[in-house]
Amino acid sequence: MRVRPISPDLLVAELTERLLTAASAPASAGSAPPAHLRVAVDGPPAAAPDRLAAALIDPLRARGRPALHLRAGDFLRPASVRYEFGRTNPDAYYEGWTDEAGLRREVLDPAGPGGTGRVLPSLWDAAADRASRAAYQELSPGTVLLVSGALLLGGGLPFDVTVHLVLSPAALARRTDAAQRWTLPAFARYADEVVPAAFADVVVRVDDPRHPAWVQRDEVTG
Numbered sequence: 001m002r003v004r005p006i007s008p009d010l011l012v013a014e015l016t017e018r019l020l021t022a023a024s025a026p027a028s029a030g031s032a033p034p035a036h037l038r039v040a041v042d043g044p045p046a047a048a049p050d051r052l053a054a055a056l057i058d059p060l061r062a063r064g065r066p067a068l069h070l071r072a073g074d075f076l077r078p079a080s081v082r083y084e085f086g087r088t089n090p091d092a093y094y095e096g097w098t099d100e101a102g103l104r105r106e107v108l109d110p111a112g113p114g115g116t117g118r119v120l121p122s123l124w125d126a127a128a129d130r131a132s133r134a135a136y137q138e139l140s141p142g143t144v145l146l147v148s149g150a151l152l153l154g155g156g157l158p159f160d161v162t163v164h165l166v167l168s169p170a171a172l173a174r175r176t177d178a179a180q181r182w183t184l185p186a187f188a189r190y191a192d193e194v195v196p197a198a199f200a201d202v203v204v205r206v207d208d209p210r211h212p213a214w215v216q217r218d219e220v221t222g
Helices: 008-024 049-062 090-096 100-111 169-175 178-193
Strands: 003-005 037-042 067-071 144-149 161-166 202-205 213-215
Touching: 008 037, 008 049, 008 161, 008 202, 037 049, 049 067, 049 144, 049 161, 090 178, 100 144, 169 178
Parallel strands: 037 144, 037 161, 067 144, 161 202
Antiparallel strands: 003 213, 202 213
């Protein structure tokens, strides 16, 4: 496995190039480029996937590519479902906090091949524990749709490009807020059962956010 140190700015620049290339590539020989590009930016909160996804928006737009960032945290299930087995149950967090069916129905399928291009930017207001009442948005042709959050790659969600941010267990424990350390077993389970580092299109080590490292995809072994 070859790991290439990279600066945060260069990481954003290289990811931008990677996504622009993917967004322009035909789906198959002789076919047109996809209408939209659905991108997962996956990682625990300590890896700041939301921040990385947000940082890609302006560079993509500057290169003439429409871009939209959505947070998986805006597609949670109601509190009555999330907390059925307690507020700090790591298995419930791993298996059922995110409304994957809603994310697929309202975002990923409409943005996919043959979809309407009409997506819902948020589904659930977790703080108020009610529907977000967001308005649907029409995607411009060729939009890069970035969905950021944790535990995104284990449920078969239809992403076109997957970016996985990974920390060592020690770094994850060190950088996770004390109030959220109950989630650590969920991320250990994710690493063991799903092994996202073995198949994500882009894998980035972020033990130190000031010094990320790009894991060469063709040499990732998990």
